[in-house]
Amino acid sequence: MMLAAKGVRRPQRSLRPTVAASDAGQGIRAATTGAASVMRPAVMAIVSVFAVLQPMAAVASSAGSPASVAHVLVIVEENRSEESVIGASDAPYVNALASQHGLATESYGVSHPSLPNYLELISGSTQGVSDDGTGYSFGAPTLAGQLQAAGIGWRAYMEGMPSPCYGGAGGNGYAKKHDPFMYFTEVTRSAAMCASVVPLSGLPADLQNGTAPPFLWITPNLCHDGHDCSNATMDSWLAGTLPQVLASAWFAQDGIVIITWDEGYTGPGCCNGAHGGHIATIVVSSRLSHAATQSSPVDHAGLLRTIELLYGLPFLGDAECACSGDLMALVGPAPVPISGWLTAPHLR
Numbered sequence: 547m548m549l550a551a552k553g554v555r556r557p558q559r560s561l562r563p564t565v566a567a568s569d570a571g572q573g574i575r576a577a578t579t580g581a582a583s584v585m586r587p588a589v590m591a592i593v594s595v596f597a598v599l600q601p602m603a604a605v606a607s608s609a610g611s612p613a614s615v616a617h618v619l620v621i622v623e624e625n626r627s628e629e630s631v632i633g634a635s636d637a638p639y640v641n642a643l644a645s646q647h648g649l650a651t652e653s654y655g656v657s658h659p660s661l662p663n664y665l666e667l668i669s670g671s672t673q674g675v676s677d678d679g680t681g682y683s684f685g686a687p688t689l690a691g692q693l694q695a696a697g698i699g700w701r702a703y704m705e706g707m708p709s710p711c712y713g714g715a716g717g718n719g720y721a722k723k724h725d726p727f728m729y730f731t732e733v734t735r736s737a738a739m740c741a742s743v744v745p746l747s748g749l750p751a752d753l754q755n756g757t758a759p760p761f762l763w764i765t766p767n768l769c770h771d772g773h774d775c776s777n778a779t780m781d782s783w784l785a786g787t788l789p790q791v792l793a794s795a796w797f798a799q800d801g802i803v804i805i806t807w808d809e810g811y812t813g814p815g816c817c818n819g820a821h822g823g824h825i826a827t828i829v830v831s832s833r834l835s836h837a838a839t840q841s842s843p844v845d846h847a848g849l850l851r852t853i854e855l856l857y858g859l860p861f862l863g864d865a866e867c868a869c870s871g872d873l874m875a876l877v878g879p880a881p882v883p884i885s886g887w888l889t890a891p892h893l894r
Contacts, residue, residue, distance in 0.1 A: 615698055616856045616880075617801045619762040619791060620849070622667070622724070623780060624660065624773035627810035628653070628826045636777040639785035640828070643805070645837060648829035648876030652843045655809035655822020656864075663808040663822055664726035666846040670863020678723040680715040684730050689761075689850060691732045692859045694739055699759025702727050703746040706767040711740035719767030724808075727763075753794040761853070772807075792830065802856070802877055803830040806849060816843035818869045833878030844871030852877065 628651075631637055632644055655663050661679070662672035668689045675682060693700045704712075706720035713734070715722050722728055725743070733739045746766075752758040764787075765771065772780035784805070791797055810823025827844065847864035848871035854861055855874060864870055 615760050615800075617758075617760050617762075617796055617799055618853055618856060619764065619801070619803045620667070620853070621764045621766070621784075621788075621803065621805045622664065622771070623766070623784075623805065623807045624724070624768075624771040625809060626772055626777070626807050626825065627812045628824045629812060630810075631777065631807070631826045634777055637781040639781050639788075640805075640826070643788075643830060644826070644828050648831060648834065648838045648840065648873075650827040650829070650840045650844050650873060650876060652816060652841055653806065653825050653827035654813060654816045654820045654843065654845045655807070655825050656820040656846050657822045658809055660808050661723045661726075663846055664724060665729065666864065667850055668726045669730065670847050670850055670861070670865040673729075680722045682729050683734070685732070686730065687862060688727070688730045688732060689853060689859075689862065690727055690730070690739060690742070692854070692862070693761055693857065696857065696859060698761060698857055700742055700761040700763075701752070701759050702743045702763040702765070703749050704743065704765050705746040705770060707743075707745045710742075710744045711737075712743075719769060721768055721773075724765045724768075724771065724773075750790060753790060753796055756795060758794075758796045761857075788830075797832060800881055801832045804828070804849060804852070804873065805830075806846070817845040817848065817871060818867065820845035820847075820870075822846075827873070829873055829876035831877050833881065834876070838876055840873065840875045842871055842875075844873060848872050 631640055632649070633641065656666045657663060657672050657676065659676075659678050661677065662675045665671065665673050665675060665684075669684070669686050671686065673682070673684050673686060690700055690702075702725070704720055704725050706718040707725070708714075708718060708720070711728075711734070712720070713722075713728060727733045727743045733743065746764060749758070749762075749764070766780075766783060766787075769775040769779060770783035788803065791803065792801075794801075797803070804827065806827040807825040808822075810825040813824025815821040815823075822845075827849070845864075847867070851861055851865035851870055852873040853859075854865060855872060856877070
């Protein structure tokens with residue numbers, strides 16, 4: 547791990563996006579009894595079309611919030627500069643994702659060592675931390691609390707974690723310093739929220755049973771994230787884990803996977819204070835059918851900003867500043883909803 551002094555971050559401002567919605571319907575009116583027999587074939591045709599579209603509309607409008615919002619997964623890997631991953635022969639799966647999907651070529655960690663980067667990813671702040679201590683407890687708001695308040699389900703999967711809401715420093719490949727959720731009291735003091743920080747072993751069943759919530763987070767263990775092991779090991783784990791997500795019904799419903807690294811060792815930094823090194827950030831989005839690259843700078847607060855944009859949440863901390871960047875160019879435009887009403891022309 548590299549150690550460096552915490553940089554000065556940008557000023558904060560409050561932005562609260564608003565959403566407006568409207569709907570309308572239109573009926574079909576028959577003219578006269580005598581004309582009814584003439585109109586019947588046309589009306590029946592319209593009814594037939596409506597019968598086909600109605601199930602599609604039901605899928606689009608069912609479950610007002612969690613089932614209709616974007617499905618986002620964040621995976622955080624460890625300790626690699628962008629140049630150590632992109633183009634590396636020992637990371638073929640990562641490079642296939644980068645070449646076939648979305649790659650942010652100017653992505654940066656915010657600080658060193660690991661912990662402040664993880665804290666930034668879910669709170670928009672390093673919380674003043676410049677080490678990997680496991681005894682910290684913060685009262686600041688987090689992405690988890692935002693999602694909970696908005697009625698959007700979330701779950702954080704930690705590989706090697708012995709049980710849900712485990713508060714220990716580590717063991718069995720699990721490291722608390724890579725689990726930011728367990729540092730914030732709004733999670734640890736809420737039984738319901740803390741129960742959403744769980745061992746990774748539950749992910750396959752959640753995907754298969756359709757119980758995976760809209761927002762997911764994965765922290766691999768200390769070997770599979772590349773912290774203690776090679777590029778090849780990290781790449782092999784990702785190749786064995788991600789395909790089940792990409793093939794799932796969860797991903798088919800507006801799925802977006804963001805793979806990033808906590809910190810790198812090169813690069814001047816960006817975004818008015820991010821100095822955690824040049825890292826790779828890859829976006830696999832069901833919204834895009836082609837490869838894409840983004841050259842505008844983005845840091846970990848910009849990744850948080852991206853998630854908050856997708857869910858219509860207020861921006862936390864450093865994510866309030868547009869200088870953090872975002873990944874929306876790699877996410878792609880939102881899918882067009884299917885209206886629950888069929889509008890037919892007047893028949894004469």
